[in-house]
Structure formats: C-alpha cells, structure tokens
Amino acid sequence: MSGAAFDYIVSMPSQPPPLAWLEPGESFPPVDASWNAGSPAPGLLAAGGALDVDTLCRAYRQGIFPWFSQGQPVLWWSPDPRMVLKVDEFRLHPSFRKALRRFASTDGCEIRIDSAFESVISACSSSPRTGQDGTWIVPEMIAAYCALHQAGFAHSVETWVQGEMTGGLYCVGLGKAVFGESMFSRSSGASKLALAALVCFCRHHGVEQIDCQQNTAHLASLGAREMTRERFSAQLAAALTQASPDWRFENLYWDELLRLQPKTK
Numbered sequence: 116m117s118g119a120a121f122d123y124i125v126s127m128p129s130q131p132p133p134l135a136w137l138e139p140g141e142s143f144p145p146v147d148a149s150w151n152a153g154s155p156a157p158g159l160l161a162a163g164g165a166l167d168v169d170t171l172c173r174a175y176r177q178g179i180f181p182w183f184s185q186g187q188p189v190l191w192w193s194p195d196p197r198m199v200l201k202v203d204e205f206r207l208h209p210s211f212r213k214a215l216r217r218f219a220s221t222d223g224c225e226i227r228i229d230s231a232f233e234s235v236i237s238a239c240s241s242s243p244r245t246g247q248d249g250t251w252i253v254p255e256m257i258a259a260y261c262a263l264h265q266a267g268f269a270h271s272v273e274t275w276v277q278g279e280m281t282g283g284l285y286c287v288g289l290g291k292a293v294f295g296e297s298m299f300s301r302s303s304g305a306s307k308l309a310l311a312a313l314v315c316f317c318r319h320h321g322v323e324q325i326d327c328q329q330n331t332a333h334l335a336s337l338g339a340r341e342m343t344r345e346r347f348s349a350q351l352a353a354a355l356t357q358a359s360p361d362w363r364f365e366n367l368y369w370d371e372l373l374r375l376q377p378k379t380k
Contacts, residue, residue, distance in 0.1 A: 137164035137191075143179055146193040146344060158194030158329075165189070166259035168266045175287055175294055176355060178348050180328060185253045195344035198327040198334055200295070202317045206338040207372050214304055215311055219369040223277040226312040226364045232264045233257075235271040235283040239297035252297060260285065260296075270362050272313045274305040281305040284313065286325070288362065292354035293317060294326040310337070311372060312364060318371040320360035324350065 135144045141164060149160040160179060164170055166189060174180060174191060183190040207215070218224045240252035263269040264285075273283040282305025284298040293313070300306035317325060326347075327339050 134159065135161040137161050139165040139167075140170070143174065143177060143191065146178055146348065149193045149195070151195075158192045159190060160193045161191040162188045164191070166255060168262055168268070171259060171263055171287075172268060172289065175289055175292070176351075178344065178351055180294065181256070181259075182251050183253070184251055189255075192328075193344065194329060196330075196341035197344055197347040198330045198339050199342050199347060200314070200325045200327050200334065200337065200339040202314045202322065202324060204338040204340075205311070205314045205372070206336065207311070207375065211304070211307065211311075212373070215308065215369065216373055218308055219366060219373070225275050225366075226309070227273045227275055228316075228362050228364045229264070229270050231273055231280055231283075232269065232271040232285065233261050234280065235273060235285050235299070236260055236297075238283070238299040238301075239285065242297075242299040263287065272309045272316070272364070274308045274312075276302070276305075282307075283309045286313065288359060290355040290359055291320070291322045291357040292326070292351050293322050293324075295328070307337075312368070315368040315371040316360070316364060319368045321357075322360065323354070326351075 132148075132150075134150075135148070137143070144161055146160065149158050150156055166181060171181070177193070178197070179191050179193045181189050182192050236252065236257050240257060260269050264271075268289060269285060269287050271283055271285045274281050281302040282298070282300040284306060285296050287294040287296065295310075295313075298306035298309065313325065317323075327334050330339075330341055
C-alpha cells in the first residue's frame with residue numbers, strides 16, 4: 116500500500132471504522148474487526164505496536180501478519196478470504212517435474228534450510244512484487260525477522276547450485292503452521308524449486324498447508340486457493356497444537372512429489 120493510500124485511510128472521517136492503534140505489547144483486536152472488502156484496504160486490522168519476537172509470534176498465532184512500506188507505521192493484516200496452498204494440491208506441471216528431477220539428481224545442486232537466512236530475506240527485499248513500487252521488506256522488517264529466525268520461528272529454504280545460492284524463500288513456522296512470506300530468484304525456476312522443496316518438507320512432516328496470505332495469479336497457478344478466514348483460523352488453531360518439525364532438508368523428501376503420477380489436466 117502506498118504512502119498516499121495510507122494518508123487517505125487515516126484522514127477518512129467516518130468509513131471504514133476507526134483503525135485500532137496499538138501500543139507496544141498491547142493485545143490485537145479480534146480478527147473479525149479488520150476492514151472488509153468494501154474498504155480501501157481490505158484485511159487491515161491495526162497499526163502501531165512493535166515488531167519484537169513476542170509480538171510477531173502472538174500475531175501469527177492469531178492469523179495476523181505485518182505488511183507496510185517505508186515511512187508508514189507498522190500495519191497489521193488479517194484478510195478474508197485467505198490464500199492457502201494445500202501441500203497435497205501443489206501443481207507439478209510436466210516441464211517443472213523434469214526440471215525438479217534433474218535438479219534432485221545432479222551433483223552440486225541442493226536445497227539447504229537456514230544456512231543463509233539474512234541473505235535470503237535481504238535478496239527478497241531487493242525483488243519487489245509485481246505491480247509494486249519498492250518493497251514492503253523494509254529494514255525494520257529485516258531486523259525483526261532475523262530476530263525471529265534466531266529465536267527458531269523463521270526459516271529460509273535455499274536453492275544452491277555449485278556452491279552459489281540461486282534462489283530461495285523465507286517463512287514462519289509455529290508448531291505445524293507454516294506461513295510463506297517472500298521468494299527471490301537469481302536464475303530461472305530457482306524460487307519455484309525452493310517452494311517445491313518446502314512443499315516436500317511439509318508433506319513429509321505432516322504439515323497440511325502453507326499460508327500464502329493474499330491471492331496472486333502465480334500462486335493460483337501452483338494450486339493455491341482462497342478459504343474463509345473462519346476456516347483458516349480453525350485449521351491454524353489445530354496446527355499450533357502440534358510439535359514443530361525438524362527444520363532440515365533431506366534429498367529423499369523430493370520423492371514426496373516425484374513419486375506422484377502426473378495429473379491429466
């Protein structure tokens with residue numbers, strides 16, 4: 116959301132309802148208090164507060180995430196509907212199946228987890244989303260998620276080729292709830308390989324879905340779909356009660372996708 120859009124929001128006299136402003140450590144409002152589809156910022160729940168580890172964990176456990184641009188206060192979101200990738204519904208297109216099989220069987224090609232988290236999030240910050248000016252991964256976000264990583268709750272999945280990191284993603288993991296954040300690629304298909312690896316990791320460890328937050332055509336092409344916030348919240352609550360997996364990648368995890376028969380359509 117641009118700075119101009121935020122200026123418009125805070126100056127609106129009556130509609131939508133007043134935005135909740137948080138002090139550091141203050142509880143979040145109920146997620147159903149977020150702005151609805153008829154507002155200029157659907158899913159916006161609150162502003163302010165802090166980006167410390169405790170606040171971020173409390174937010175994610177309630178299905179809330181931060182997203183803001185340089186010069187804005189911290190903005191907290193809980194959209195309805197929510198974009199989710201069910202790991203059993205990941206679309207492995209024939210051409211990518213061949214690329215994945217080739218990658219998995221080539222010496223010097225590997226997936227690593229958490230070997231270069233700060234480099235991954237920094238690379239993501241330099242790769243703006245399509246249609247956006249600049250990045251929402253501002254320095255405050257980088258510092259916050261690096262702290263979350265050090266605490267064991269944020270993870271990077273990295274594509275390495277001949278000792279060079281060519282792409283990757285970072286995510287948040289709480290129990291068996293996984294929240295995808297951002298990806299980057301320095302070579303064709305490298306970020307998609309990292310996502311496929313995360314899907315394989317989740318399938319192997321019984322993680323049912325990856326939160327994608329918002330709808331994009333790219334995510335939809337890979338099998339992600341929208342679900343109501345109510346259903347998402349119920350599934351999140353169940354996933355949070357389960358023990359976290361061991362965040363490391365084994366080459367055998369590729370079988371979680373490669374053993375599947377290609378879909379006919």
